[in-house]
Amino acid sequence: MDKKDRSILALLQTDAKLSISDIAERVNLSTTACWKRIQCLNEGGYLRQQVWLLNSKMLGLGVTVFMSIKTSHHDLQWLRKFALGVRDLPEVLEFYRMSGDTDYLLKIVAPDIAGFDRVYKKLIQIAELFDVSSSFAMEEIKYTTALPLDYTHTA
Structure with a gap:
């Protein structure tokens, strides 16, 4: 490159x-x-896909929630079940397995608090969760999908 x-x-x-x-x-x-x-x-795999980014507020999705999940289950069967269930929820935009105190972190969009509560109720039906903590974004200060390119090797 x-x-x-x-x-x-x-x-x-x-x-x-x-x-x-x-x-x-x-x-x-x-x-x-x-x-x-x-x-x-x-x-070469540098390009994942070509998309248009939509305006969540214009689409009535004004609430962004970051959900931290802890589980007492750390086996592959539980993870597969949970991962498949989460992937089916269109409100979940990002889903990560984490190190540290949180086992999983989800980024969720919803129209309002009631809409988020519906997503929450779906999540707790997928698999047994030990602890769930949700933080609501008050203001979007920076949002980008652009990756920093200063770390690529230059020929």
Whole structure:
């Protein structure tokens, strides 16, 4: 990966609407050379998927909740059951197995507190949980899906 590849990645993760010719012009490449680089980045696994990010507030999803879960079950059977159940909940945007005091961390969006409560009730039906703690985001100060590219190896 060289500086041009990093520049292409920076543009791609900032604006998926950019045409290949726009990207090529911005990184000082021909359209064909730029397209080939994007194909190589895609085939190399650097590009996961191309999506549009939706405005949660405009869609009536004004509540963001971070839920910390502790469980007394630490076996693969329990994890598989819980993971499959959580994956079926569209309100859960992110789901992590953690180190430290929290076993699992979920990022959930809902229209309101009652909507979150419905998600909570679904979660506790999936698998036995030991402790659940939810924190409601009061204000979104920073939100990005753009990854830092300073850590990639430059040729």
